[in-house]
Amino acid sequence: MTPRIAALDSGTYYHHRTLYEPRYRGFFDGIIYTRDLGTIPLDDYDTLIVSCRTDPSVLIGHRDKFAAFLDSGRTLVVMGSTGPGEWLSDVEWHFTPTNFWWWKEGGSLGLHVTAPDHPLFDHITLADATWHHHGHLIIPDGAVSLIDVGDLGSILYDDTVSSKGRKIVTTLDPMYHHGSHFMPATTRFLDGFLPYLKGLAPAK
Amino acid sequence: MGICLFLNPIKGAGDDLPNVGNHAPDIAQIDHYDLADVDLAPYQALMLPAHLDQRFFGTLSAKIYAFLDDDKTLVFNGHVAWPMLAEFNEFVPLASQSLENLIIHRENDHPVFDGVLTDELTFRRGVAGFYSRGCNPPPDGATVLHSVGPDRLPCDWLYHRPEGGRILMHAGNDLWMYAGSSDSTGRIVPQLCQWASQTCQGEPS
Numbered sequence: 001m002t003p004r005i006a007a008l009d010s011g012t013y014y015h016h017r018t019l020y021e022p023r024y025r026g027f028f029d030g031i032i033y034t035r036d037l038g039t040i041p042l043d044d045y046d047t048l049i050v051s052c053r054t055d056p057s058v059l060i061g062h063r064d065k066f067a068a069f070l071d072s073g074r075t076l077v078v079m080g081s082t083g084p085g086e087w088l089s090d091v092e093w094h095f096t097p098t099n100f101w102w103w104k105e106g107g108s109l110g111l112h113v114t115a116p117d118h119p120l121f122d123h124i125t126l127a128d129a130t131w132h133h134h135g136h137l138i139i140p141d142g143a144v145s146l147i148d149v150g151d152l153g154s155i156l157y158d159d160t161v162s163s164k165g166r167k168i169v170t171t172l173d174p175m176y177h178h179g180s181h182f183m184p185a186t187t188r189f190l191d192g193f194l195p196y197l198k199g200l201a202p203a204k
Numbered sequence: 205m206g207i208c209l210f211l212n213p214i215k216g217a218g219d220d221l222p223n224v225g226n227h228a229p230d231i232a233q234i235d236h237y238d239l240a241d242v243d244l245a246p247y248q249a250l251m252l253p254a255h256l257d258q259r260f261f262g263t264l265s266a267k268i269y270a271f272l273d274d275d276k277t278l279v280f281n282g283h284v285a286w287p288m289l290a291e292f293n294e295f296v297p298l299a300s301q302s303l304e305n306l307i308i309h310r311e312n313d314h315p316v317f318d319g320v321l322t323d324e325l326t327f328r329r330g331v332a333g334f335y336s337r338g339c340n341p342p343p344d345g346a347t348v349l350h351s352v353g354p355d356r357l358p359c360d361w362l363y364h365r366p367e368g369g370r371i372l373m374h375a376g377n378d379l380w381m382y383a384g385s386s387d388s389t390g391r392i393v394p395q396l397c398q399w400a401s402q403t404c405q406g407e408p409s
Contacts, residue, residue, distance in 0.1 A: 011259030016285035053216035
């Protein structure tokens with residue numbers, strides 16, 4: 001059995017390319033237009049992806065729905081620039097000025113893998129998660145950070161402790177850049193991340 | 205001179221976008237989903253961000269056509285993915301993103317791009333590909349302003365509708381991402397606002 005995955009679609013061109021075009025279409029058992037979220041039941045899905053750059057003002061009214069989804073033991077994937085602190089408990093995101101040019105300036109983003117044995121790293125490398133990030137996350141007690149930025153906090157963590165379900169939270173925005181035909185690392189990230197999600201155990 | 209109404213991007217768009225209001229005086233800005241209810245009559249131009257909920261915008265076509273029929277201006281940025289207006293055709297990406305494919309060519313002069321060097325559209329801090337990576341194919345009768353790559357995909361075009369109004373298409377990030385630039389691309393925002401705020405009544409279709 002593989003988990004049934006739904007993803008939110010904001011109606012943007014980059015969500016269209018990522019969610020509907022053939023490269024990844026087979027990973028999604030449902031695509032939910034974000035403004036329809038109130039009328040679409042989630043019972044049929046094990047995993048819900050809040051696609052990067054989804055408008056948090058559209059999500060705030062669905063706080064209880066997200067909480068209930070987690071409470072039923074399911075997996076919520078929260079991507080970057082979605083303002084999760086506004087619609088989800090136990091997520092603490094901090095703004096970081098974005099340096100788009102670190103690779104031109106001879107510097108580094110300061111990312112490092114903190115859980116090399118995590119199964120996600122059977123699918124991606126650190127380089128596949130390295131383009132830029134728009135913030136960092138404080139790691140909840142008991143959660144596992146996969147990639148940290150310096151000593152500030154995490155840009156990708158796996159939290160199976162703060163709810164009955166699982167939260168995979170990242171500050172990365174791969175759908176935006178893949179969907180814009182920009183930054184090949186973001187495509188490589190999705191090439192690995194989506195098969196990883198499809199390999200998780202379905203909710204019981 | 206009329207007022208240009210800038211539609212703000214969806215709020216998930218992030219903090220990496222310049223606020224055009226800091227660089228262009230005498231414009232108006234509204235939140236994304238307020239477009240459904242706003243009265244467009246006071247405005248001369250509607251400026252759409254690349255971070256557009258195209259499914260939402262597509263529900264407003266009657267309102268947008270009424271606006272255009274009144275000889276107003278619509279500026280679109282981004283890639284066309286969903287049905288919106290009959291003049292819009294689905295984005296066609298470059299087949300290859302090698303450097304020669306990312307070079308921007310000027311096809312026709314236009315006041316919005318007066319004095320803007322195409323090299324500075326092709327390269328930003330020495331990196332190519334920010335300006336455009338394909339095209340939203342133009343309708344018959346459109347004037348191509350810029351193209352991209354050796355196949356000259358028409359990434360920027362201007363179309364005067366026979367029914368009235370005009371559409372400026374840019375298949376890339378918001379033209380106002382160049383707001384405040386120190387090179388020649390810094391000319392785009394003031395020239396765009398100047399051009400868009402003028403009536404197109406009487407211009408050749």
